[in-house]
Amino acid sequence: MPATQGSQPVGASLITAEPKDQLGEAHTVAGLSEALSDLATALARRVETAPDPDRAARAEQLRRHVAEYLAPRAADLSAPLVVVLLGSTGVGKSSLFNAIAGAPLSESGLIRPTTRRPVALVHPTDSPSLREDRPLAGISERDQLDVRIDPAIAPGLMIVDAPDFDSVERSNRELALELLEAADLVIFVTTVTRYADQVPWDILARARQRGVPLLAVINRMPTDTTDEAAVMADYRALIERGELDRQGAFGDLEVVSVPEGATDPAVDGLRREAVGPILEAIERLRQDDDERRSMARRSLDTALAGLPEAVERIAAEVEREQQAAASLRAALESSYRAARNELNREIETGTFLRTEVLRQWLDYVNAGPVTRYISEGVGRVAASLRNLIRPTPPPPAPEVREAAFADLVTSVVRHTDTAASKTAAIWVDDSHGATALAKDAGLWGSSSGMAPELKEQLGEWMEVIGDEIQVMGAQLKGRAQAASIGLNVLGTSAILAVFIHTGGLTGAEIGIGAATAVLNQKLLEAIFGEANVAAFVEQARARLDRILNAVFTAEQQRFISALGPMAQPTDLASDLRRAAHAAARMEPQ
Ligand SMILES: Nc1nc2c(ncn2[C@@H]2O[C@H](COP(=O)(O)OP(=O)(O)OP(=O)(O)O)[C@@H](O)[C@H]2O)c(=O)[nH]1
Numbered sequence: 001m002p003a004t005q006g007s008q009p010v011g012a013s014l015i016t017a018e019p020k021d022q023l024g025e026a027h028t029v030a031g032l033s034e035a036l037s038d039l040a041t042a043l044a045r046r047v048e049t050a051p052d053p054d055r056a057a058r059a060e061q062l063r064r065h066v067a068e069y070l071a072p073r074a075a076d077l078s079a080p081l082v083v084v085l086l087g088s089t090g091v092g093k094s095s096l097f098n099a100i101a102g103a104p105l106s107e108s109g110l111i112r113p114t115t116r117r118p119v120a121l122v123h124p125t126d127s128p129s130l131r132e133d134r135p136l137a138g139i140s141e142r143d144q145l146d147v148r149i150d151p152a153i154a155p156g157l158m159i160v161d162a163p164d165f166d167s168v169e170r171s172n173r174e175l176a177l178e179l180l181e182a183a184d185l186v187i188f189v190t191t192v193t194r195y196a197d198q199v200p201w202d203i204l205a206r207a208r209q210r211g212v213p214l215l216a217v218i219n220r221m222p223t224d225t226t227d228e229a230a231v232m233a234d235y236r237a238l239i240e241r242g243e244l245d246r247q248g249a250f251g252d253l254e255v256v257s258v259p260e261g262a263t264d265p266a267v268d269g270l271r272r273e274a275v276g277p278i279l280e281a282i283e284r285l286r287q288d289d290d291e292r293r294s295m296a297r298r299s300l301d302t303a304l305a306g307l308p309e310a311v312e313r314i315a316a317e318v319e320r321e322q323q324a325a326a327s328l329r330a331a332l333e334s335s336y337r338a339a340r341n342e343l344n345r346e347i348e349t350g351t352f353l354r355t356e357v358l359r360q361w362l363d364y365v366n367a368g369p370v371t372r373y374i375s376e377g378v379g380r381v382a383a384s385l386r387n388l389i390r391p392t393p394p395p396p397a398p399e400v401r402e403a404a405f406a407d408l409v410t411s412v413v414r415h416t417d418t419a420a421s422k423t424a425a426i427w428v429d430d431s432h433g434a435t436a437l438a439k440d441a442g443l444w445g446s447s448s449g450m451a452p453e454l455k456e457q458l459g460e461w462m463e464v465i466g467d468e469i470q471v472m473g474a475q476l477k478g479r480a481q482a483a484s485i486g487l488n489v490l491g492t493s494a495i496l497a498v499f500i501h502t503g504g505l506t507g508a509e510i511g512i513g514a515a516t517a518v519l520n521q522k523l524l525e526a527i528f529g530e531a532n533v534a535a536f537v538e539q540a541r542a543r544l545d546r547i548l549n550a551v552f553t554a555e556q557q558r559f560i561s562a563l564g565p566m567a568q569p570t571d572l573a574s575d576l577r578r579a580a581h582a583a584a585r586m587e588p589q
């Protein structure tokens with residue numbers, strides 16, 4: 001027997017501990033199961049919507065703890081007890097496992113890490129593949145567990161040799177952590193040279209939060225008693241500092257020390273005598289249903305009590321993401337709103353149109369005494385315009401229209417470019433924003449497909465205007481005159497009337513734009529009547545607004561999509577908290 005700390009032999013109380021409590025009616029099992037199921041569902045939502053793989057993995061870890069450990073345990077305290085051997089690589093977990101099994105069932109070795117898949121020693125009736133609501137059924141179903149069936153052992157206990165949690169193998173660590181979440185009792189193995197390492201203490205912090213009962217083992221202890229006493233004292237101090245002393249499986253946390261060289265090649269493991277207290281504790285648990293239930297109950301109670309704290313971290317994370325997303329959205333919306341307003345102003349005043357385009361149209365419409373004809377009335381105007389237009393070279397209507405559309409597209413591209421780069425410049429300073437930008441470098445400017453699509457939509461918009469003009473013309477007495485001026489000219493005039501209207505012009509903008517607007521409007525009013533023109537322009541402008549709004553919305557949507565699910569407002573944080581608190585309050589019976 002290894003040396004001890006204090007007067008009692010190490011491991012003595014492992015053997016003498018009494019069952020803790022008797023279990024009562026199962027009247028709250030349904031309520032608890034429901035709370036746990038709500039929590040598992042909320043955690044699954046989190047897994048799906050977490051903004052990065054680490055956060056998703058953390059939520060998944062807790063989800064499995066809830067769905068695959070707490071739920072089966074709450075439903076049945078008599079389900080087999082899960083005992084997990086955890087520790088750094090090479091500390092002797094597999095060697096201890098083989099000693100417990102009394103046979104070389106898990107490979108131990110010098111090449112690190114040795115164990116890559118957990119190995120479970122179970123009685124045939126406890127095989128996790130038997131029922132899906134059993135402990136370890138999830139991990140077994142995911143084909144991540146090797147099961148060694150031994151009909152010779154008593155049922156009720158599953159001993160699991162875990163992979164290490166600190167080797168280079170990420171999957172080892174994940175499996176080890178998953179087993180920690182599934183354990184009713186953790187046998188924490190370390191060695192004399194490893195016990196002060198940081199990683200195990202980080203893992204133990206989660207074990208503490210979860211409240212899982214612990215058994216500590218220091219392997220490869222020097223046979224010199226002074227050295228051993230010094231190591232033991234040091235380890236105990238660390239345990240107390242880590243606030244793990246009260247988490248002992250059978251009372252205060254005890255440390256079982258196993259001397260250096262205590263190996264048995266026959267079992268590819270540690271010598272049975274060297275790990276006597278552990279073997280005896282396990283054997284007693286195997287034999288004693290009440291003690292197993294009591295251990296399961298304690299494990300469940302402490303795990304339930306630890307739920308609000310474990311969930312809080314995730315809920316707070318969700319909340320912070322929501323706040324970040326809200327301010328990212330606000331920056332996005334304000335950048336695009338400013339750009340949209342600016343574009344609107346340019347459209348109202350026609351300042352997005354190049355001067356030479358306006359000049360070309362103005363020269364054409366004004367080529368001749370148009371103003372005089374206009375002032376003399378509709379009939380005369382129509383006739384005069386016909387006379388005016390006929391002999392002159394073909395009107396530059398298609399060119400002006402094309403140029404006007406091109407100018408509008410250019411302007412939209414410029415404004416959406418500005419909005420995008422302004423948004424990106426703000427987003428890049430936020431970690432979630434930066435991640436979103438990294439997903440789509442195109443977010444620093446407007447989208448490449450936008451210009452051709454807008455051009456196409458403006459073409460359709462123009463067609464509707466053409467149709468309306470035709471309809472308006474047909475309803476007029478002087479429709480022949482309207483027709484003789486030509487749809488092309490009237491159509492171009494109409495779109496220019498939508499783009500520039502005198503009402504929006506102020507100060508410095510009055511010039512070629514104003515002159516074009518005035519002439520256009522007069523021309524249209526002379527032919528179609530003032531009220532008709534006003535109604536027509538208003539409708540055409542509303543349709544254009546809708547087109548442009550859709551463009552701006554789609555441009556912004558790229559940012560929202562890149563931000564992912566966190567961009568959507570959610571009540572997940574409060575759902576998580578509510579379910580965790582409900583589960584923690586519920587008394588399992
Ligand atoms: N010389 C010596 N070797 C020991 C002693 N205790 C254990 N070992 C050896 O140390 C190694 C421990 O290996 P494992 O039992 O495979 O360790 P593990 O914790 O399962 O390691 P991983 O599976 O990599 O996580 C084995 O080769 C053991 O034979 C000891 O007291 N003295």
Ligand SMILES: [Mg+2]
Pocket residue numbers: 093094095107108114115161162163
């Ligand atoms: Mg191993």
